[in-house]
Amino acid sequence: MADATVMERIVSLCKRRGFIFPGSEIYGGLTGTWDYGPLGVELLRNVKNAWWHDNVTSRDDIVGLDSAILMHRTVWQASGHESNFTDPLVECKTCKARFRQDQVPESQCPRKPSKHPGEFGDCQLTEARKFNLMFKTFVGPVEDSATQVYLRPETAQGIFVNFRNVVDSSRMKVPFGIAQVGKSFRNEITPKQFIFRSREFEQMEIEFFCKPETSQQWYATWRDQRFKWYQDLGLKSSNLRLREHDKEELAFYSIGTSDVEYKFPWGWGELEGIAHRGDYDLKQHMQHSGKDLSYFNEETRERFVPHVIEPSAGATRSVLAFLCEAYTEDQAPNDKGEMETRTVLRFHPRLAPVKAAIFPLVKKDGMPERATALYKDLQKHFHVFYDEKGAVGRRYRRQDEAGTPFCITIDGQTAADQTVTLRERDSMKQERVAMDQVKGYLMERLGA
Ligand code: GAP
Numbered sequence: 001m002a003d004a005t006v007m008e009r010i011v012s013l014c015k016r017r018g019f020i021f022p023g024s025e026i027y028g029g030l031t032g033t034w035d036y037g038p039l040g041v042e043l044l045r046n047v048k049n050a051w052w053h054d055n056v057t058s059r060d061d062i063v064g065l066d067s068a069i070l071m072h073r074t075v076w077q078a079s080g081h082e083s084n085f086t087d088p089l090v091e092c093k094t095c096k097a098r099f100r101q102d103q104v105p106e107s108q109c110p111r112k113p114s115k116h117p118g119e120f121g122d123c124q125l126t127e128a129r130k131f132n133l134m135f136k137t138f139v140g141p142v143e144d145s146a147t148q149v150y151l152r153p154e155t156a157q158g159i160f161v162n163f164r165n166v167v168d169s170s171r172m173k174v175p176f177g178i179a180q181v182g183k184s185f186r187n188e189i190t191p192k193q194f195i196f197r198s199r200e201f202e203q204m205e206i207e208f209f210c211k212p213e214t215s216q217q218w219y220a221t222w223r224d225q226r227f228k229w230y231q232d233l234g235l236k237s238s239n240l241r242l243r244e245h246d247k248e249e250l251a252f253y254s255i256g257t258s259d260v261e262y263k264f265p266w267g268w269g270e271l272e273g274i275a276h277r278g279d280y281d282l283k284q285h286m287q288h289s290g291k292d293l294s295y296f297n298e299e300t301r302e303r304f305v306p307h308v309i310e311p312s313a314g315a316t317r318s319v320l321a322f323l324c325e326a327y328t329e330d331q332a333p334n335d336k337g338e339m340e341t342r343t344v345l346r347f348h349p350r351l352a353p354v355k356a357a358i359f360p361l362v363k364k365d366g367m368p369e370r371a372t373a374l375y376k377d378l379q380k381h382f383h384v385f386y387d388e389k390g391a392v393g394r395r396y397r398r399q400d401e402a403g404t405p406f407c408i409t410i411d412g413q414t415a416a417d418q419t420v421t422l423r424e425r426d427s428m429k430q431e432r433v434a435m436d437q438v439k440g441y442l443m444e445r446l447g448a
Contacts, residue, residue, distance in 0.1 A: 006265040006324075006327065007193075007194065007264075007265045007266065009327070009343075010194070010265075010323055010324060010327050011194055013327070013343065013345075013401065014040065014194075014323070017039055017401055017402055018037035018038045018039050018040065019036070019037055019039045019040035019043065019323070020034050020035070020036055020037065020040045020194075020195060021034070021035045021036075021037055022034065022035070023035050023200075031191055031199070032188060032191030032197075032198050032199030032200070033198065033199060033200050034194075034195050034198060034200075034316075038353075039353040039354070039402055039403075040319075040353075042353030042354070042383060043319055043322070043323075043347075043351060043352075043353045043403075044202070044315060044316065044319050046350060046351045046352070046353065047315055047318050047319055047322065047351060048181050048202070048204060048315050050233060050350050050351065051181065051204045051229075051313070051315070052064070052179070052181060052204075054229060055179055055204075055206060055229075056179045061172075061175060061176045061177060062176065062177040062178070062179050062206065062208075063166060063170055063172055063176070063177075063178055063179070064178070064179050064180065065158065065159055065162055065166065065178050065179065065180045066180065066182065067155070067158025067159070067161070067162060067180060067182075068158065069151055069152050069182070069183060069185075070137070070139065070149050070150075070151065070152075071149070071150075071152060071157065071158065071161070072149070073148060073149050073150065074288055074289070075157050075161060075285075076134065076150055076157070077288065078284045078285050078287070078288035078289070079157050079160075079281065079284060079285075080253075080284070081134060081150075081153060081157075082132070082134070082150075085132060085133050085134060085153060086130035086131055086132050086133065087100050087101075087130075087131055087133060087188075087189055088100065088101035088102065088128035088129070088130065088131070089101070089128060089129055089130070089131035089189055090104065090117075090125050090126055090127070090128050090129075091125070091126045092109075092117060092118075092123055092124060092125055092126075093124040093125075093126060094111075094122050094123060094124050095109075095110050095111055095123075097109075097110045097117065098189055098190075099117050099125075099189065099190060100189045100190055101128040103190060104116060104117050104118065104125075107190070109123060131187075131189060132187075133153060133186045133187050133188065134150040134151070134153050134185075134186070134187065135150060135151040135185045135186075135187050135199075136148055136149075136150055137149060137150070137151060151185035152183075152184055152185065153184055153185060153186050154184050154203060154205070154312070155180040155181070155182050155184055155203050155205045156180075156205050156207060156281075156310060156312065157281075158180060159178045159180055159205070159207040160207065160281045160282060160285055160293075161285060161289075162178070163178070163207075163209070163282060163293055164291065164292075164293055166178055167295065173297075174209050174210060174211060174295050174297065174306050175208065175209065175210040175211065175214065175218065176208070176209060177206045177207060177208035177209065178206070178207050178209075179204075179205070179206045180203075180204075180205055181202065181203070181204045181205075181315060182202060182203065183200060183201070183202055183203075184200075184201060184202070184203050185199060185200050185201075186199060186201075187199060193264065193266060193269070193320075194320060195316050195317070195319065195320050196264065196269060196317055196320055198316065201314060201315075201316040201317070202314070202315035202316050203312060203313065203314055203315060204312075204313045204314075204315050204318075205310065205311070205312045205313070206222075206310065206311045206312075207281075207308050207309075207310055208222065208308065208309040208310070208311070209295070209306035209307075209308055210306060210307055210308075210309065211304065211306065211307070212278075212279070212304065212306075212307045215255075215276060215278075215307035215309065216256075216276070218309045219255075219256055219274070219276045219309050222274050222309050222311050223242060223258050223274045225311075226260060226272055226274055226311045226313070227240065227242050227260055230260060230262070230271065230318075230321070233322070233348045233350065233351060234322070234325060234326070234346075234347070234348035234351070235262060235321060235322070235325050236325065238263075239262055239263040239325065240260065240261070240262060240263075241260075241261050241263075241268070242258050242259070242260055242261075243258065243259045243261050244256070244257075244258045245257040245258065245259070251275070253277060253278060253280035253281075254275050254276060254277060254278075255276040255277075255278050256275070256276040257273055257274065257275040257276070258273070258274050259271075259272065259273050259274075260272040260273075260274070260313075262321040262324075264320070264321070264324055265324060269317075270317075271313065271314065271317055271318060271321055272311060272312060272313035272314065272318075273310075273311075273312050274309070274310070274311045274312075275309070275310045275312065276307070276308075276309055276310075277307075277308045277309070277310050278307050278308070279305040279306065279307055279308070280308075281308060282294075282305050282306065282308070283305055286305070293305065322347065322348075322351055323345070325346075326344075326345040326346045326347045326403060327343075327344075327345060328343075328344050328345075328346055329341050329342065329343050329344070330342050330344065332428060334393055335391050335392075335393035335394070342397060342400055343397075343400065343401050344400040344401070344403075344425060344426065345400070345401065345402065345403030346403070346425070346426055347403040347405075349405050349445065349446040349447060350446075350447060351403075352403045352404060352405050353383070353402060353403060353404075354383055354384065354385045354399070354402055354403075354404045355382040355383055355384060355404070355405060355406070355442065355446055356378065356382060356384045356385075356404065356405070356406040356407065356408055356442055357384065357385045357386070357387055357395070357399045357404050357406075357407045357408070358371050358374055358375040358378065358384060358385070358386050358387075358407075358408045358409075358410070359371060359386075359387055359388065359392060359395050359407065359408070359409045359410070360388050360409075360410050361392055361409055361410065361411040361412070363388055365412065365415070366415060367410045367411065367414070368388055370410045370414055370415070370435075371386065371388070371410040372386065374408065374410065374420070374435060374438065377439070378438070378439060378442070381439060381442075381443070382442060382446070385399075385404065387399075392409060395407070396423060396428075399425070400425055403425070404425060405424065405425050405445070405446065406422060406423065406424060406425065406442065406445070407422075407423045407425075408420050408421070408422050408423075408438060409421040409423070413432070414435065418434060418435045418436070419432040419433060419434050419435065420432070420433060420435055420438060422438070422441065
C-alpha cells in the first residue's frame with residue numbers, strides 16, 4: 001500500500017470510529033486543531049497514564065506538577081522564547097500563501113501543486129522574516145502591552161519557575177526530576193501531517209536536576225530509558241531511531257540533544273527530544289526574577305545551580321506513532337466464510353482504548369442477561385464495552401478496528417457449563433474460558 005494511502009486510511013478510520021475529528025468542524029474547521037472523540041480520548045489518556053506511571057509514580061526520584069498555562073510574560077523573556085522562538089516565514093505576494101522557509105522544498109505551490117512555491121509562473125516569494133510562534137492573549141479587560149501574556153509553548157518553564165517551591169515543600173534531593181503533562185500552544189506556520197504538527201497539542205516533559213559533574217551520565221541514562229519506553233509499548237525497533245544533533249543543530253544553551261524519531265508513513269519524524277540544558281534555565285530565571293534558585297546539599301554543605309536533563313515528549317504526537325504502528329490490514333473470513341479485508345489496530349494492551357468487548361451471541365435464551373452481568377462485573381476493573389447489535393462477526397470486526405484486545409461471547413453453551421468464548425484480536429484464536437476465570441485471565445493478559 002502506498003504510504004500516502006496508509007495515512008489517508010488512518011485519518012479516515014480515526015474520523016469514522018471516533019478517535020480524532022477536525023477541530024470546529026461544523027464551522028469549516030480551524031486549521032491545526034483536533035478534537036479527540038470517545039476512543040481517541042481513551043487512547044490519549046492511556047498514553048499519558050503509561051508515561052506518568054512509568055516515569056513518575058513507579059520511581060522514587062521524580063515528582064509531578066501541574067502549572068498554569070498562562071504565565072507571567074517575563075517567564076518567556078527569561079527563557080528566550082520572546083526573542084528567539086521564531087520560524088522563518090516567507091509569503092507569496094501573488095497568492096498570499098505562507099510557508100516556513102526551510103519547508104519550501106517539500107511544500108506545494110497552491111496554484112500548481114506539481115511545483116514548489118517560487119517555481120511557478122508569477123510566484124513572488126518575499127524574503128524570510130522571523131515569525132514568533134507564541135499565541136498572544138491579554139489578562140483582564142484592558143488589551144495593552146502591560147496586560148499581554150502568552151499561552152505556553154512548552155510545559156517546561158512551569159517546572160523551572162517552581163523548582164524552589166518543590167525543593168522547599170518536598171523531601172526531594174538532587175538528583176531528582178519534576179514531571180508535567182499538559183497542553184502547549186504554538187502558532188505553527190504550516191500545521192501538517194494530521195496531528196503530527198498542530199497548533200494546540202499535549203506534551204509530557206521531565207526536567208531532571210543533577211550535579212554538574214554527573215550530568216553526562218544522566219543524559220546517557222535518560223536517552224536510553226526514553227528510547228526503550230517506546231519499544232516497550234510496541235513501536236518496532238526498525239521504526240525507531242535515536243538521532244544525536246550535530247553541533248550546528250544544537251540550541252545555543254544545549255550541551256547535547258538527541259531525538260527519538262519514528263518512521264511515520266511519510267518518513268522519519270521527532271517523537272521526543274532529550275536535551276542536556278546545563279544550568280541555562282535556572283540561571284536565566286535567577287537573573288530575571290532576582291530569586292535564588294541554587295540548591296544546597298545539607299550533607300556535603302555545597303551550594304550549586306543544578307544541571308538539567310530534559311526528556312521532552314509529545315503526547316499527541318506519540319498517539320499518532322502508536323496509531324501508525326498499530327494500523328494493519330489482513331485477510332480473514334467473514335460470517336459467510338468468504339475472505340475479506342480486516343482492519344485491525346494492534347495496540348499494546350496498555351494503550352488499547354477498550355480492553356474487552358462482551359457480546360451475547362443472540363438476543364434471546366437468557367444470553368443478554370448473562371452477558372450484562374459479566375459486563376457489569378468486569379466494568380469495575382477495566383474499560384469494557386457491551387454490544388448486542390448485528391451479526392457476531394461484524395461485532396468482532398468493529399472491535400478489531402477499535403483495537404480491543406479481547407472479545408467475550410456468551411453463547412448457547414454458557415448456560416450449560418458456565419464457559420464463554422474468548423477471542424484474541426491479533427490471532428483471532430478462540431478458546432473457552434470459565435466465566436468466573438475471565439477477570440483473572442484479562443488481568444494477566446492485559447498486565448493490569
Ligand atoms: N521543552 C522542550 C521542547 O518543548 P520541542 O522539541 O520543541 O522541545 C518537544 O518539543 C516535543 O513536543 C516534540 O518532540 C514533539 O513530540 C512535541 N511537539 C512540539 N511541537 C509540536 C506540535 N506543533 N504539534 C505536536 N507536537 C509537538
